[in-house]
Amino acid sequence: MPSLPRRIREHAAALPEGAPICPHALLHMGNRAAVDQALSRLARRGQLLRVCRGVYVRPIDTRFGVRAPAVGTVISTLGALWGETIVPCGGAAANVLGLTTQVPVRLVYLTSGPSRTLRLLALTVRLRHAPRWQLVAPGQPFGLAVRALAWLGPQEVEDSLDTIARRLSATDLAELSAARAILPAWIAGPVSALVARG
Incomplete structure (x- = not known):
């Protein structure tokens, strides 16, 4: 079975640009402590971006390098997430x-x-x-x-x-x-x- 960080990375890759990745949405993959630790590890490696406490997004790979998702997209998805x-x-x-x-x-x-x-x-x-x-x-x-x-x-x-x-x-x-x-x-x-x- 793939490691938890790898499963989270694969999950993130399937999401649209700017989609938030939150620990409570990943509890089907492991307990909260393990999910938090895996998210932190992925953020330290640059494979996820920590937007604010408890919210991550996937960086976008381009031919010019890595960039953040479009600000407007992140803002609209966070507005929907937080109501x-x-x-x-x-x-x-x-x-x-x-x-x-x-x-x-x-x-x-x-x-x-x-x-x-x-x-x-x-x-x-x-x-x-x-x-x-x-x-x-x-x-x-x-x-x-x-x-x-x-x-x-x-x-x-x-x-x-x-x-x-x-x-x-x-x-x-x-x-x-x-x-x-x-x-x-x-x-x-x-x-x-x-x-x-x-």
């Missing part, structure tokens, strides 16, 4: 919407769960706990608008809303308007004024 909403930070949203030309240097995501740090080879990804209103509409343009406005702050909201309104569809603007009830007053007020102007 959390995880979205790009406001600075990244503002960049996508053309409100700033600055590209965030650090990888920061907002999460409904606790703040934590993830490691993917040389990359450090920070998950920062955020209030519910900043996590609205993950993956939708009007959710990006909310996060961008939160990042810009109260002084920039009114000037930035005109730029955002030109980039959002009528449906997205209607959804942003419908979300006013959960937004802070310093965002909801200017959004209401935008809606009133048509």
